[in-house]
Amino acid sequence: MAEKKDPNAERVNIMYAPVNLDYRFTASDHTSRFLESIRNGQFIGSQVSEGAPVYVPPRPVCPETGLPAERLVELPDTGKVHWYTIVHIPIPDNPIKPPFVVANILLDGADITFLHLISGCDNDDIDIGMRVKAVWKPEAERTHSPANIHFFAPIDKADALAEELAKEA
Amino acid sequence: MSRLAAVVGIGQTEYRSARKDVSMGGLVNEAARRALEDAGLGWDDIDAVVIGKAPDMFEGVLMPELYLADALGAVGKPMLRVHTAGSVGGSTAVVAATHVTSGTFDRILTVTFEKQSESNAMWALSIPRPFSMHLNAGAGGHFAPHIREYMRRSGAPAHVGPMVAVKDRKNALKNPLAHLQIPDISLEMVMESPMLWDPIRFLESCPSSDGACALVISSEELATKGPNKPAWIRGMAMRSETMTCKGRDEVNPLAGSECAKDVYAQAGIGNPRKEVDMAEVYVPFSWYEPMWLENLGFADEGEGWKLTEAGETEIGGSIPFNCSGGVLSTNAIGASGMIRFAESAMQVRGTAGEHQVEGAKMAVGHAYGASAQFFAMWAVSSEKP
Numbered sequence: 001m002a003e004k005k006d007p008n009a010e011r012v013n014i015m016y017a018p019v020n021l022d023y024r025f026t027a028s029d030h031t032s033r034f035l036e037s038i039r040n041g042q043f044i045g046s047q048v049s050e051g052a053p054v055y056v057p058p059r060p061v062c063p064e065t066g067l068p069a070e071r072l073v074e075l076p077d078t079g080k081v082h083w084y085t086i087v088h089i090p091i092p093d094n095p096i097k098p099p100f101v102v103a104n105i106l107l108d109g110a111d112i113t114f115l116h117l118i119s120g121c122d123n124d125d126i127d128i129g130m131r132v133k134a135v136w137k138p139e140a141e142r143t144h145s146p147a148n149i150h151f152f153a154p155i156d157k158a159d160a161l162a163e164e165l166a167k168e169a
Numbered sequence: 170m171s172r173l174a175a176v177v178g179i180g181q182t183e184y185r186s187a188r189k190d191v192s193m194g195g196l197v198n199e200a201a202r203r204a205l206e207d208a209g210l211g212w213d214d215i216d217a218v219v220i221g222k223a224p225d226m227f228e229g230v231l232m233p234e235l236y237l238a239d240a241l242g243a244v245g246k247p248m249l250r251v252h253t254a255g256s257v258g259g260s261t262a263v264v265a266a267t268h269v270t271s272g273t274f275d276r277i278l279t280v281t282f283e284k285q286s287e288s289n290a291m292w293a294l295s296i297p298r299p300f301s302m303h304l305n306a307g308a309g310g311h312f313a314p315h316i317r318e319y320m321r322r323s324g325a326p327a328h329v330g331p332m333v334a335v336k337d338r339k340n341a342l343k344n345p346l347a348h349l350q351i352p353d354i355s356l357e358m359v360m361e362s363p364m365l366w367d368p369i370r371f372l373e374s375c376p377s378s379d380g381a382c383a384l385v386i387s388s389e390e391l392a393t394k395g396p397n398k399p400a401w402i403r404g405m406a407m408r409s410e411t412m413t414c415k416g417r418d419e420v421n422p423l424a425g426s427e428c429a430k431d432v433y434a435q436a437g438i439g440n441p442r443k444e445v446d447m448a449e450v451y452v453p454f455s456w457y458e459p460m461w462l463e464n465l466g467f468a469d470e471g472e473g474w475k476l477t478e479a480g481e482t483e484i485g486g487s488i489p490f491n492c493s494g495g496v497l498s499t500n501a502i503g504a505s506g507m508i509r510f511a512e513s514a515m516q517v518r519g520t521a522g523e524h525q526v527e528g529a530k531m532a533v534g535h536a537y538g539a540s541a542q543f544f545a546m547w548a549v550s551s552e553k554p
Contacts, residue, residue, distance in 0.1 A: 014286075014287065063411040063413065083314030085313030085369075087306045087367075088364050088366070091292075092292050093296075094304075104314055115302060116302060116304070144300055145300055
């Protein structure tokens, strides 16, 4: 005999059914060169011609003019904090613990910013315009990823922090 | 604009964190039926349907418009989906109205919605991607640096953002459809709420809402045949700009100010501060009120916060902003822009109830989306040009 339905039972409104999709990521020419370069601890950007705006990571096309940005240029790993926020909530599936500082970083010689972390100083001491330098992982640990950089730190502390972190690892 | 068009029907659902009583189809149908009822029309009177929602990732249902055609009486009729991220509610209204002003159709039903409870919209666009840093901490994480830069440039005192958060939640108490109803909202409560993305606090952020909003837009000849007053569309525009480009200013985007200028020129508005009676403007985080006051020409650059601080954006002030409670009180993302457009039309029709600005004749509806790149705006009036 079928059981009587409990009229007070909660209705099923949502069923969680995670879906997975395996895929192969193929980087474009510019992105491949960028990832190759960053594995070697070197930033590169792209521009239409000498003196034109420099985009980093390199773009195949200049967003302003639509012209091919085929010229690749090496950039230093120093720059400044363009804008930033202190994030107080965790990002799902990301081990980084709040509070952490996410900044739009403008590399010296670049004309657009990219996102990375700021650390190595008190969060309250961070300010717009602060000079920063990349704190790289040791060569042996580097892969094809911007995560080769632990974070950006105040320019005078970055190299010492990299050495310290290498010893801890 | 080649022909005149007017809003003749407005329908909104109740906005809640979860509308478990209806499917997506039920949700959009509810808003559409209310809009048709307001217009005194039936499904057969509609020539075409224009629908919009935020990215499909938000619910994980791809191209939902295909399955929603039935719920919107659109089977066998032309139907168009609009995609412009968070600004989509505004863009959808502009696209729908353009199909009337162009002479293509005489009556259009346009609907936008979001059903955030069916997924996790906050993180849907922050998934890890290959060979990239995984640092997108949701929309708040994206906009917080822009807000910090606005505060630096303008020198605005820290309490201005919380003032907006309080004002919009007080307005929401006068709007029975609004999602957030916080009767004891106060400056202290906002300032003591947790910091999420410094300088954005929890209560300075929009909620996650389910809901839909619909409009019936009609040609000039048919606009006065309905039971209720039309809201005449006096100007409308869309503008966009690329996300990363040398010299782009996310704090005061060129596309936003150009969009506003275009609308004012069409509507014959020379001084928006004096000639616009109220504005429903897309403010998902409190500080966007002073930022958009400046970007839309209601205040000079760096001066917007002074209007907020002086209470000029409250109901009864010289330029009331978001009398409905705004995005800060209801964020059914895809619908949020259209709610602004709908609420501006309600104001000039005189049907906004408790949150009505007395004698409002000219009102502005505004939406922005993506990385403050997509803008849509219109001006509506009780007066036919």
